Amino acid sequence: MRYRNTLIPTSKEAPSDATSVSHILLMRAGCVRRVGTGIYEFLPLGVRVLRKIEAIIRQEMDRAGALEVLLPALLPSEYFKETGRWDLFGDTLMRLKDRKGTEYNLGPTHEEIITDLARREIKSYRDLPKNLYQIQTKFRDEPRPRGGLLRCREFSMKDAYSFDVDESRALDSYEKMRGAYTNIFDRMGFRYRMVQADSGAMGGSKSAEFQVLVQSGEDMVAACMQCDYAANLEVATSPPFPPQGPDPKSVPAPEKVHTPKAKTIEQVSKFLGAEPKQFLKSLVYVAGEGLVLVVVRGDHEVNDIKLARALGVDEVFLAAEEDVKKATAAPVGFAGPVGFRGRIVVDQDAASISDGITGANERDHHLKHVQHGRDFEGEVETIRNIIDGDLCPSCGASLGVYRGIEAGHIFVLGTHYSSKMNATYLDEKGESNALVMGCYGIGVSRLVAAIVEQHNDDNGIVWPMSVAPYQVLITQLGQEVEVVAAVAQLEKELEAAGIELLVDDREGRPGGKFKDADLIGIPLRLTVGKRSLDNGGVELKPRTEKNPKNAELVPLADAAKRAIDYVQKALEP
RNA sequence: CGGGGUGUACCUCAAUCUGGUAGAGGGCCGGCUUUGGGUGCCGGACGUUGCAGGUUCAAAUCCUGCCACCCCGACCA
The missing domain is CATH 3.40.50.800 (Anticodon-binding domain)
Structure with missing residues (x-):
C-alpha cells in the first residue's frame, strides 16, 4: 500500500478529551475517531489491527472446535423478557421500538438468543457437545464510558457459548476455552494473568478473568510472584496472620487514654508511639437496613464487596458523618468496638491482635489493651483487601497487587439459562435434561487499546508483529x-x-x-x-x-x- | 445518579475576571526556500464564540434555563 493512497491522519498534538495512553496514541496515529460518548469509528489503520486480532481469535476458536455463527444485534424484547433480564439489565440495556410500537433491545450479550437457537436445533445427546461463537457488535448504555476504546457503549466482542450433557463435560469445554484463550493472549504478546473472579452475578459455578496488566487498568488483581495464583481483589485471600502481640492472658484490662485532636490512625500512632498494625480500625457501614461496625487492622483496608458478601447483602457503603455520630456518640475518628451497641464484624487479622488500640467512642479518647473475645464480641470474617507483600494462599510466596484491564472472561454457567428457557436434550435413556452451558467473552475492540497500553514508548505505538497494521x-x-x-x-x-x-x-x-x-x-x-x-x-x-x-x-x-x-x-x- | 471541570476555526488553545472590530500556533491551499528526526519566509481559505432567552447603545464576555463533552465514585468485555 502506498501512503498517498491511504488515509492515515496523524497528529502532533494529543486530543484534549483523551487521558489514557492508548486513547491518545490511537487518535494521534489516525487509527480511530470519536463520534459520540463511548462511540468510535475505526479508520483504515485501526481496522487493520482489529482484523488481525479477529483473525487470531478465529484461528484459535476454530482450532478448539468452536463453530462461528452470526447472531443479530437487534433483538425482539421477548427473549430478554423470558429470562427476566429485560428488567434486570435496567438502564444498561439499549431499548427501542419499531413503527408498530413493538419493543426491541440491542444485544448487550447473547445468552438468550443462543439458548433459543440451541433449544430449537439441539435435540439429542448425539448433537453434543457444541460450542458456538461469534464476533459481533455489542451495545450497552454504560453509566460511564471512558478511556477511549477501553470502555465503550458500542464495542466489538467475541462471545462463545458451549453446550454439554452434564457439568463434568461442561468443565471439559471450559478447559478447552481456557487453552484457546491462553493461546490467543500469548500470540498477541500480552503480559497478562488468568485470575479467579467473583462468579456470583451470572449465577455460574466457575469462572476466570484474563487480565492484561497495565497501570491504567480499572481492575485490581492480586497475583503471586512465584506460582500461578492470581485473583481479583474482591476474591483474593491470604493465610491468616499469626496472633499479634503478647500472650493474650498477660494483657492488662483496657485503659482509656487522652488523645487530643488525634483522629486518624497516623496521628494517634504518632501520639502514642505505636505502629498502625497494633490498631483496631473501626468503621461504620450501612448494610441493608442497619448499621454495622467493621473492625480491621490499622494498616489494612476494608473491601466493600467482601464485606457485603460476608453480611449477605447486595451492597454496603460507609455511613454518613451524622450516622456515625449517632451510632458511636462521638465525632468521626473515635469509633471503637468496645461498648458499641449493634452488629460488629471483625476481620480475622484484627481479631488475632491481643493488645490493640482503638477508638473509645468518646471525643479525643482512645482505648489501649483491647482484645477481641475478651473486651468485645464480633463475627470474625475475612473482609480486608490484600496488599503488596501478603502471602500467597497457594504457595506461600509474596503477592503483588496490580491494575488490570479485563480482556476476557470465561464461565461455567450451568443450567441457569437453559432451565429458564426450557432448552433440553434427550439422553440415551430418552430422558429430557437441561443443557449445561458455558460462556466465554473477549473484548475485541478493547484489545486494540489494551495492546497499545502495553506496547508504546515516548514516540508512539510499538505494535507487536502479530497484530501490526x-x-x-x-x-x-x-x-x-x-x-x-x-x-x-x-x-x-x-x-x-x-x-x-x-x-x-x-x-x-x-x-x-x-x-x-x-x-x-x-x-x-x-x-x-x-x-x-x-x-x-x-x-x-x-x-x-x-x-x-x-x-x-x-x-x-x-x-x-x-x-x-x-x-x-x-x-x- | 452524586461530586468536579470544559464548551471559541479542522486540531491545540488565547481573549471572558474588568462588555467595545474574534486572535495565535499547528494542519490545509498557493509560492519561494530547505532536504536524514516535525526548516524558514510570503500570501490564502476556514467562525451563527454549544443552544435558547434576558440585561445593555453594545455580549465570546454579565444573568437565567437547557444541551453536549471530559474527569473522580457505584457496573462490566
Missing part, C-alpha cells in the same frame, strides 16, 4: 530516480513474498516522516534515500530499537530477504 514500512526520502527505483524494487519483492507493506512515498521532510513512522508503530522500517544508497544500500531498523544510529545498513539486493526473515522470525511462536 502493516508488517514493514518503507520510508522513502527524496524523489530522485535511483531512490524511486530502489523503493519500487523492494516493494515488488516484499509484496511478492506476501509481506504487508506500507510505502511512505509522500513528499516531505525526513523529520516528519520519521516522526509519523514511530507514531504509527510499524514493527520494521526500511529507510531508502540518496544518502543510504550512496552509503551502500538501505537502512533496516526495528521499531523497538530507539536509537536511529543503530539502524543497520544492508545492500539493496539483500534488504528484501532480510526484512522477510525478520517478519517470519517475529511471527514464530
Whole structure:
C-alpha cells in the first residue's frame, strides 16, 4: 500500500478529551475517531489491527472446535423478557421500538438468543457437545464510558457459548476455552494473568478473568510472584496472620487514654508511639437496613464487596458523618468496638491482635489493651483487601497487587439459562435434561487499546508483529530516480513474498516522516534515500530499537530477504 | 445518579475576571526556500464564540434555563 493512497491522519498534538495512553496514541496515529460518548469509528489503520486480532481469535476458536455463527444485534424484547433480564439489565440495556410500537433491545450479550437457537436445533445427546461463537457488535448504555476504546457503549466482542450433557463435560469445554484463550493472549504478546473472579452475578459455578496488566487498568488483581495464583481483589485471600502481640492472658484490662485532636490512625500512632498494625480500625457501614461496625487492622483496608458478601447483602457503603455520630456518640475518628451497641464484624487479622488500640467512642479518647473475645464480641470474617507483600494462599510466596484491564472472561454457567428457557436434550435413556452451558467473552475492540497500553514508548505505538497494521514500512526520502527505483524494487519483492507493506512515498521532510513512522508503530522500517544508497544500500531498523544510529545498513539486493526473515522470525511462536 | 471541570476555526488553545472590530500556533491551499528526526519566509481559505432567552447603545464576555463533552465514585468485555 502506498501512503498517498491511504488515509492515515496523524497528529502532533494529543486530543484534549483523551487521558489514557492508548486513547491518545490511537487518535494521534489516525487509527480511530470519536463520534459520540463511548462511540468510535475505526479508520483504515485501526481496522487493520482489529482484523488481525479477529483473525487470531478465529484461528484459535476454530482450532478448539468452536463453530462461528452470526447472531443479530437487534433483538425482539421477548427473549430478554423470558429470562427476566429485560428488567434486570435496567438502564444498561439499549431499548427501542419499531413503527408498530413493538419493543426491541440491542444485544448487550447473547445468552438468550443462543439458548433459543440451541433449544430449537439441539435435540439429542448425539448433537453434543457444541460450542458456538461469534464476533459481533455489542451495545450497552454504560453509566460511564471512558478511556477511549477501553470502555465503550458500542464495542466489538467475541462471545462463545458451549453446550454439554452434564457439568463434568461442561468443565471439559471450559478447559478447552481456557487453552484457546491462553493461546490467543500469548500470540498477541500480552503480559497478562488468568485470575479467579467473583462468579456470583451470572449465577455460574466457575469462572476466570484474563487480565492484561497495565497501570491504567480499572481492575485490581492480586497475583503471586512465584506460582500461578492470581485473583481479583474482591476474591483474593491470604493465610491468616499469626496472633499479634503478647500472650493474650498477660494483657492488662483496657485503659482509656487522652488523645487530643488525634483522629486518624497516623496521628494517634504518632501520639502514642505505636505502629498502625497494633490498631483496631473501626468503621461504620450501612448494610441493608442497619448499621454495622467493621473492625480491621490499622494498616489494612476494608473491601466493600467482601464485606457485603460476608453480611449477605447486595451492597454496603460507609455511613454518613451524622450516622456515625449517632451510632458511636462521638465525632468521626473515635469509633471503637468496645461498648458499641449493634452488629460488629471483625476481620480475622484484627481479631488475632491481643493488645490493640482503638477508638473509645468518646471525643479525643482512645482505648489501649483491647482484645477481641475478651473486651468485645464480633463475627470474625475475612473482609480486608490484600496488599503488596501478603502471602500467597497457594504457595506461600509474596503477592503483588496490580491494575488490570479485563480482556476476557470465561464461565461455567450451568443450567441457569437453559432451565429458564426450557432448552433440553434427550439422553440415551430418552430422558429430557437441561443443557449445561458455558460462556466465554473477549473484548475485541478493547484489545486494540489494551495492546497499545502495553506496547508504546515516548514516540508512539510499538505494535507487536502479530497484530501490526502493516508488517514493514518503507520510508522513502527524496524523489530522485535511483531512490524511486530502489523503493519500487523492494516493494515488488516484499509484496511478492506476501509481506504487508506500507510505502511512505509522500513528499516531505525526513523529520516528519520519521516522526509519523514511530507514531504509527510499524514493527520494521526500511529507510531508502540518496544518502543510504550512496552509503551502500538501505537502512533496516526495528521499531523497538530507539536509537536511529543503530539502524543497520544492508545492500539493496539483500534488504528484501532480510526484512522477510525478520517478519517470519517475529511471527514464530 | 452524586461530586468536579470544559464548551471559541479542522486540531491545540488565547481573549471572558474588568462588555467595545474574534486572535495565535499547528494542519490545509498557493509560492519561494530547505532536504536524514516535525526548516524558514510570503500570501490564502476556514467562525451563527454549544443552544435558547434576558440585561445593555453594545455580549465570546454579565444573568437565567437547557444541551453536549471530559474527569473522580457505584457496573462490566
